[in-house]
Amino acid sequence: MAQLELTNITKSFGGTIAVQNFNLAIETGEFISFLGPSGCGKTTTLRMVAGFEIPTSGTVTLDGVDLTNLPPNKRNMGMVFQSYALFPNMTAAQNVGYGLKVAGKPKDEIDQRVDEMLELIQMRDFSRRYPNQLSGGQQQRLALARSLAIRPKVLLLDEPLSALDAKIRLELRQEIRRIQRQLGITTIYVTHDQEEAFSLSDRVVVMSRGLIQQVDTPIQIYNHPASDFVAEFVGHINLLPVEVAQAKEGLVRLGSQLIRAGQFEHLNGRPVRLAVRPEELKSGFAEGANNLTGKIESVTYLGAIVRVHVDVDGHLVSLEMFNERSLNIPAVGQPYQINFPVEACWLTNGEKE
Amino acid sequence: MKTQKKNTWAIFWAVLAMLYFFVPMLGTFIFSLRMKRGVLSFQAYQSVLADSRFLESFRYSATMGIITVLVSVLLLLPTVYWIYVKVPWMRPAMDIITILPFVVPVIVLVFGLIRTFGRPPFQLTLTTFGTDILMTAGYVIITMPYMYRAIDVGMRSMDVRTLTEAAQSLGSNWFQVLTQVILPNLRIAVLSGALICFATVMGELILADFLVRPALGSYMAGIGRSKAYEPAALAIISYGLTWVCLGLIQYFSRGSQEQQLTGR
Numbered sequence: 116m117a118q119l120e121l122t123n124i125t126k127s128f129g130g131t132i133a134v135q136n137f138n139l140a141i142e143t144g145e146f147i148s149f150l151g152p153s154g155c156g157k158t159t160t161l162r163m164v165a166g167f168e169i170p171t172s173g174t175v176t177l178d179g180v181d182l183t184n185l186p187p188n189k190r191n192m193g194m195v196f197q198s199y200a201l202f203p204n205m206t207a208a209q210n211v212g213y214g215l216k217v218a219g220k221p222k223d224e225i226d227q228r229v230d231e232m233l234e235l236i237q238m239r240d241f242s243r244r245y246p247n248q249l250s251g252g253q254q255q256r257l258a259l260a261r262s263l264a265i266r267p268k269v270l271l272l273d274e275p276l277s278a279l280d281a282k283i284r285l286e287l288r289q290e291i292r293r294i295q296r297q298l299g300i301t302t303i304y305v306t307h308d309q310e311e312a313f314s315l316s317d318r319v320v321v322m323s324r325g326l327i328q329q330v331d332t333p334i335q336i337y338n339h340p341a342s343d344f345v346a347e348f349v350g351h352i353n354l355l356p357v358e359v360a361q362a363k364e365g366l367v368r369l370g371s372q373l374i375r376a377g378q379f380e381h382l383n384g385r386p387v388r389l390a391v392r393p394e395e396l397k398s399g400f401a402e403g404a405n406n407l408t409g410k411i412e413s414v415t416y417l418g419a420i421v422r423v424h425v426d427v428d429g430h431l432v433s434l435e436m437f438n439e440r441s442l443n444i445p446a447v448g449q450p451y452q453i454n455f456p457v458e459a460c461w462l463t464n465g466e467k468e
Numbered sequence: 469m470k471t472q473k474k475n476t477w478a479i480f481w482a483v484l485a486m487l488y489f490f491v492p493m494l495g496t497f498i499f500s501l502r503m504k505r506g507v508l509s510f511q512a513y514q515s516v517l518a519d520s521r522f523l524e525s526f527r528y529s530a531t532m533g534i535i536t537v538l539v540s541v542l543l544l545l546p547t548v549y550w551i552y553v554k555v556p557w558m559r560p561a562m563d564i565i566t567i568l569p570f571v572v573p574v575i576v577l578v579f580g581l582i583r584t585f586g587r588p589p590f591q592l593t594l595t596t597f598g599t600d601i602l603m604t605a606g607y608v609i610i611t612m613p614y615m616y617r618a619i620d621v622g623m624r625s626m627d628v629r630t631l632t633e634a635a636q637s638l639g640s641n642w643f644q645v646l647t648q649v650i651l652p653n654l655r656i657a658v659l660s661g662a663l664i665c666f667a668t669v670m671g672e673l674i675l676a677d678f679l680v681r682p683a684l685g686s687y688m689a690g691i692g693r694s695k696a697y698e699p700a701a702l703a704i705i706s707y708g709l710t711w712v713c714l715g716l717i718q719y720f721s722r723g724s725q726e727q728q729l730t731g732r
Contacts, residue, residue, distance in 0.1 A: 165633075165637060166636075167633055167636075186636070187633070187636040187637050188636045188637070188638075188639045188640055188641055189639075190637075191639075192637060193637065193638075194633070194634065194637040196630050196633070196634060198627055198630050200627065200630040200631055200633070200634035201634075202631065202634075202635070202649055202653070203626065203653055204649075204652040204653050213635070213638055213648075214638030214639050217635075217638060217639045217640050217644055217648075218639050258634075261634075261638070262637070262638070265638060265639065271637075
């Protein structure tokens with residue numbers, strides 16, 4: 116049986132539905148991310164787990180116990196906020212020990228646990244500092260330690276890294292994962308950053324407009340997106356309007372050029388679009404692959420990656436190449452040939468969201 | 469060159485403002501020393517401090533001031549907190565409600581209080597205790613704009629809602645959140661609100677006059693009508709007391725900054 120279960124959760128504010136029919140079972144020790152654009156309902160769902168919002172309908176159960184209407188201070192869940200939310204009047208050590216103090220634990224036990232937690236986040240030397248004397252990264256680590264000090268059954272993180280700069284974000288991300296693995300604590304992580312979600316999670320819940328779009332492992336979500344929304348939200352993708360040429364042969368036409376695209380059975384009418392990730396596209400001609408010709412529209416350097424847009428009969432196709440020394444960077448306006456394997460593309464009906 | 473010119477003007481205006489403020493003070497002070505003909509002396513001060521009515525009224529007003537501050541904080545702190553956390557859309561309404569004491573003259577308030585609570589079923593004006601309750605209620609209303617704004621500004625300077633949620637997720641109930649997390653961070657705001665409330669009560673005249681209670685304001689007004697030098701001495705004394713209060717606030721707020729090493 117799953118440790119944390121969200122069953123048929125719906126939440127509406129006034130007339131607006133924020134979350135609809137949310138169903139999810141989370142195993143003990145699992146790291147789950149809620150991923151989606153702002154306003155997709157991911158934070159609202161997390162707040163319902165934490166007890167800050169009461170679902171309009173549906174239930175939240177932890178270890179078989181219904182928590183739906185239980186106040187947040189009775190749930191034993193640790194929460195980390197985007198804005199750190201450290202208590203400015205308390206030192207680092209007092210912040211970490213606060214939950215235990217509230218629980219009426221003896222002083223020795225509190226001191227020991229605080230020490231343990233500060234050791235875990237490698238901040239023992241900072242125990243007497245006040246939050247305003249710590250950097251953003253240190254503050255957020257402290258907030259993490261504070262939430263873990265009470266030995267919560269579930270750890271909830273609400274965009275914890277959004278307020279930090281890129282380098283700290285990366286460091287802290289690895290630290291969160293290390294600590295989570297070390298403690299084996301069930302974790303829900305809310306983010307709009309797919310890289311964060313992918314690099315941290317066992318499973319990712321992709322949400323849009325209050326609905327779950329897909330729940331799966333990061334690799335499945337990237338390689339087998341359940342909908343156009345997921346395909347477009349996660350990474351980059353080419354979604355090219357094509358005409359069905361010969362359904363039996365599995366052939367479609369982009370402008371005047373034929374593409375072999377495989378499966379047609381799932382399609383239900385028009386328009387049809389061809390989906391292919393930019394990194395699947397290669398330059399040059401390849402036997403047995405789909406080959407297209409066009410001319411270079413633009414070249415963008417992104418550091419490790421060079422993104423090239425190729426105009427194929429009036430449609431922009433984007434491809435990504437590693438910025439290797441041997442890379443022959445094409446010039447804008449130059450004719451260009453590209454290819455991609457048949458199995459790397461699929462057809463879809465969805466309208467562009 | 470330009471900044472130098474700017475600085476000169478800044479100093480000029482600052483000196484002008486100081487003169488505007490201190491010259492009358494100085495005049496009052498010198499005047500208060502002239503009770504004895506031909507020599508400067510503290511005779512007026514001795515006369516004031518020797519008057520048992522002064523001490524009595526001072527003690528009465530100070531007690532009322534402290535009670536008013538306590539009632540105001542107990543009433544407004546949880547209210548403002550609740551508005552911030554649960555019903556933030558009420559804030560504009562509160563802004564208007566708390567400004568009302570400025571709009572309604574105190575004289576109207578007093579007559580309202582007397583007419584409502586001076587007759588059955590309340591009849592609070594029959595006893596001094598009952599009248600003191602009315603006085604406190606009146607003071608709380610008169611000082612509400614100051615106290616409300618002080619607390620409001622304090623709350624605005626921190627993320628009340630997230631701090632509350634953080635404390636709740638760590639197991640705190642509402643009372644613990646308010647007393648252990650919110651209030652300690654509002655200390656300076658509440659202290660400065662308390663000072664203004666206290667000073668207002670100390671100088672208040674109309675409420676005490678019409679409810680016939682021995683407040684400092686009434687005493688000062690009475691002295692002012694019948695004597696020449698003592699009112700000046702009283703003015704200087706009350707001015708000094710205000711500075712003492714300000715100093716205390718300053719002292720307490722600095723204490724909390726040292727506690728945090730860098731301050732906020």
